[in-house]
Amino acid sequence: MSDMRDLMVELAEKILKENCTKELIDQAEDGTWQQKLWDLLEEAGIFTIGIPEENGGTGGDYADGFHILRLIGKYAVPLPVSETLIVNWLLHDSGFQTETVPTTLSIKNDEHIHIYEKENGFHVSGTLTDVPWGRYAKKLLTLAKIGNETHLVLLPLENVQIEKMNNLAGEPMDTIKIDQLVAQLQLKVVDEAALIERAQQILALSKAVMISGAMEIILDMTVQYTREREQFGRPIHRQQAVQQYLAILAGETAASLTITNKAIETFQQNNDVYELASAKVKTNEAAGKVAELAHQVHGAIGVTHEHRLHQLTRRLWSWREEVGNENDWAEKLAIKFLNSEDATLWEFLTRTNSKKSSGVKVKD
């Protein structure tokens, strides 16, 4: 663990507890950009954690960044925090300058934009779907084809057409149409497959971490509610049926936190997809159970817009689909197993044959 983690987590939690209120999240969902909260997070250096100070970052490591993202999930922060942080990590990997403006990314197998170089600059065209926070982002990191080569490019999001879409939690998931945008761009040739794999891994882990953060507070709220709510003349936590639900909630939450914490530490060391895929499968699966039981315990009050619970459960239902569902990541595990040198599942599980640094690194 890096020394600064406790300090950063404490600072971020203080900011979020004071500022990221139920009302603020409601306003954001109603279409108001939360600049004040953004500025507070920027001042705290949240968007460049994991990037060395000499490169203009906050310092610390990726694991620190993921632990901050757990808080972003816990407080349902309605801003592109994970996106901006991850873009910065990818920019830094490629030797680019980091950003502090709201930034998003679209790095996927099936979508590219095309760029043609002309006298007055680069001409960019293409359509990108499911771009998180697209309408608010000032810049977008994506892959562009120039001839046969794939380039990593940070595009200014000006003069683009945005089709507004939302996930279940009301977080923007926009379609961006770019038609002959002319811009001066910094481009970098990349190994496309490697970059996509790395981006998908970081994104998947960020979602798993955010899911487990949301579960943590859902469990807390639910236990608290069972203390306060009385029926049949006593608090409902005294009822055995309710106790059973609380224990299942605790188990799913603890399992999700544990496997994501493990995946964070492993990722920091060697990018091994094994823990990370386990984390995304487990948290996705747990998300559904936790949301269901939290609502069951909260009763009718929890399904009202007035209550805070839905701001978290709708995120769980959204995030479990984002960057791959259980089937997608279980398949990655299966392929990894088939391609591994492990003769048995037990060897695979205990990582006794795994080599350090088996992960993909982006080449300069």
Place this chain on the structure above:
Amino acid sequence: MYNFDLPVVEFTEEQNNFRQEVRAFLQKEKDKGTYETRCDSWLNGFNPEFSRKLGEKGWIGITWPKKYGGAERSAIDRYIVIEELLAAGAPVAGHWIADRQSGPLLLRFGTEEQKNFYLPKIAKGECYFAIGMSEPNSGSDLASVSTRAEKTDGGWILNGSKTWTSGAHHAHYMIVLCRTRPKDPNNRHAGLSQLIVDLSAPGVSIRPIKYLTGAAHFNEVFFENVFVPDENLVGQEGNGWKQNMAELAYERSGPERILSTFPLLEELIQELKKEKDLPRLTESMKLVAELNSLRQMSVGVAQYLEEGKDVAITAALIKDMGTKFEKYVAELTRLLVNRKPSLDSKNRIEKYLAQSILHAPGFTLRGGTTEILRGIVAKGMVAQ
């Protein structure tokens, strides 16, 4: 709020080498024909020769002080040994309970004489203990036990009975939770004590109870005016409930609550791998992700034990989830391979499937039912 952030354990190179050493030993013994892999081997695989061999290796009582026959290794090393034993389906039932809970209980609450007498024998793999908790009329409501010990000159006279006692027919001793004072309606947990009972003593009779497979691995044990000398009292008279709860934490926290059906999962994966059946392998990898999560939790608990932390609530939580997982392995396997389970089959999947299905009902009963465990977890959280 209750903190469920368990420590993240990264095995060191030394620990990984140790794991390989244990694994190689198990492979060698299996090749020699010392044992056959089976599901639920920690309750059903009895093999005194094998237990002695583990004792010779120093792998029983591995964390205990050397002066009591232990190896003074870490709780993580112990975790590695027992995990490898379970994954291999090795016959460890003989010494399992003594190693897991009776020894640690004596280490914590026992007298110097008790430690010197019992622990070295346990560590050699030659002394087995049975659990003396459940009674015919006391299952989940353990505080209602009515086996009682009355004070006499130089000891206690024990009367009553225990039931569902796994391995009592092989065990040398039992730690009996009994009343040493009459029931106090205002404090149900008061007046209980733990006594070490020599199962060969006059007045002890053991009657096998056939499990639903027809095999007899658990028993009813009767005590009729059994004399138990004073020096066999564990800890303090009247402190039995608290000590028993500590014992249960050892009983519940280990990987045997996750891995009872692992041999079946391994066979399933092997078959799907052979067939390069990606869709079914993908289905089964969801189980692997669950198992990975549970393993990390269980290793985290081992780390807590190493640090001397209280694991009662976390152990209850992991046992609940782990035993559900053990059952689910069989349920998913039957749908993925479409085979008929049979204990007599030469096909390993069919045999392990049969063992898993028939032993499954016990998984969520033994060591505390799911419902009791969940009550412990919920009450623990609410009380924070």
